[in-house]
Amino acid sequence: MSTTPTTVGLEPAAPAVELDDVTVRLPRAGGDLQILHGVSFKVPAGSVVALAGESGSGKSTAALSLMRLLPWGARVGGRIMAGDRDVAAMGKEELRRFRASEARIILQDPWSSLHPMKSVGAQMVESARSADPSLSKEQARSLAVEMMAKVRIPDPESRLKAYPHEMSGGQLQRVLIAMALVAKPKLLLCDEPTTALDVSTQAQILDLLRELNREMGLTIVIATHDLDVIAGLADRLVVMYAGRVVEEGPTKQVMANPQHPYTWALLQTAPKHNTGQRMRTIEGRPPALDALPSGCSFAARCQFTTDECHGTRPELVLVDESAVHRTACLRVQAAAGGKHRAPVTTTPVETVSEEA
Numbered sequence: 252m253s254t255t256p257t258t259v260g261l262e263p264a265a266p267a268v269e270l271d272d273v274t275v276r277l278p279r280a281g282g283d284l285q286i287l288h289g290v291s292f293k294v295p296a297g298s299v300v301a302l303a304g305e306s307g308s309g310k311s312t313a314a315l316s317l318m319r320l321l322p323w324g325a326r327v328g329g330r331i332m333a334g335d336r337d338v339a340a341m342g343k344e345e346l347r348r349f350r351a352s353e354a355r356i357i358l359q360d361p362w363s364s365l366h367p368m369k370s371v372g373a374q375m376v377e378s379a380r381s382a383d384p385s386l387s388k389e390q391a392r393s394l395a396v397e398m399m400a401k402v403r404i405p406d407p408e409s410r411l412k413a414y415p416h417e418m419s420g421g422q423l424q425r426v427l428i429a430m431a432l433v434a435k436p437k438l439l440l441c442d443e444p445t446t447a448l449d450v451s452t453q454a455q456i457l458d459l460l461r462e463l464n465r466e467m468g469l470t471i472v473i474a475t476h477d478l479d480v481i482a483g484l485a486d487r488l489v490v491m492y493a494g495r496v497v498e499e500g501p502t503k504q505v506m507a508n509p510q511h512p513y514t515w516a517l518l519q520t521a522p523k524h525n526t527g528q529r530m531r532t533i534e535g536r537p538p539a540l541d542a543l544p545s546g547c548s549f550a551a552r553c554q555f556t557t558d559e560c561h562g563t564r565p566e567l568v569l570v571d572e573s574a575v576h577r578t579a580c581l582r583v584q585a586a587a588g589g590k591h592r593a594p595v596t597t598t599p600v601e602t603v604s605e606e607a
């Protein structure tokens with residue numbers, strides 16, 4: 252885990268990327284389906300930020316929106332910033348360069364992320380040269396060998412000649428990470444990067460990500476439903492539910508002292524955090540996105556629900572200013588006697604995605 256972000260008493264690092272009041276709507280017959288509702292979080296440069304939540308909570312959509320990799324016709328509101336540039340306002344060529352060299356993505360299924368008919372080496376050379384067209388084929392190839400060695404693929408020279416079907420899932424995920432690294436990106440997005448892998452390979456890939464963050468200062472955003480993945484890796488944790496952020500803060504603090512009942516319940520489902528013999532599940536299901544309740548989306552599953560929770564949607568407010576720990580729960584806010592502050596939000600402006 253890096254030590255750069257939001258250290259108490261120090262100036263927080265400038266955000267590498269930031270979502271500010273982001274909404275995402277997808278077109279469908281009968282009216283748009285809203286997937287994200289005013290999602291805001293910052294990813295300090297050099298940090299690891301995890302997006303956690305059950306399936307369908309909007310983690311992937313939030314992560315993919317950072318690279319504008321949303322389905323065609325998606326309407327995006329709010330601001331998505333990469334440093335001081337607005338990702339939504341990037342022209343085609345700027346966006347291509349951003350995706351080729353600054354921000355790279357690793358998806359859950361390594362098999363479908365690679366071309367089956369091209370050797371690993373050819374794909375790595377392409378990746379390197381799309382980020383830096385001035386590289387010769389030989390230079391790109393030696394960079395590929397270097398990065399294959401960095402992700403600890405034995406005998407990288409000969410493995411470059413292999414085709415994807417000749418490699419295991421764990422090796423392919425390493426190849427994908429190496430393929431991202433040849434572009435020398437600043438930001439690596441990982442969408443459930445270990446879900447398709449066996450447990451020991453999962454641990455090795457997580458160790459590798461941790462090492463890349465520490466040694467290369469790579470900023471990492473990782474979307475996962477598995478809180479054990481996050482525990483030793485992420486500096487900050489963003490917990491999502493039904494398309495909203497319900498809690499956000501330093502991972503250790505959120506895990507040791509979860510404020511939102513959903514975060515607490517989610518932690519109980521993680522094997523290492525569960526003290527009982529059997530793994531718990533959270534009773535009930537998240538609400539359908541086209542039938543969200545007017546109050547708190549978690550109210551129907553929460554053991555602390557009051558009448559007010561059904562009628563009033565809680566805003567995400569600071570519960571610990573120095574650690575930038577926020578939660579969206581009326582009960583927590585009431586217990587604090589209203590001393591918590593709601594963040595300032597901006598007026599959303601919508602853009603329509605046409606290139607993904």
Ligand SMILES: Nc1ncnc2c1ncn2[C@@H]1O[C@H](COP(=O)(O)OP(=O)(O)OP(=O)(O)O)[C@@H](O)[C@H]1O
Binds near residue numbers: 308309
């Ligand atoms: N292209 C799409 N068309 C229609 N609905 C979509 C589309 N993409 C996502 N959704 C819906 O948006 C919601 C959020 O999806 P998203 O993949 O962001 O969630 P997630 O938390 O990453 O879940 P998972 O871990 O299952 O991927 C889900 O209900 C999903 O069905």
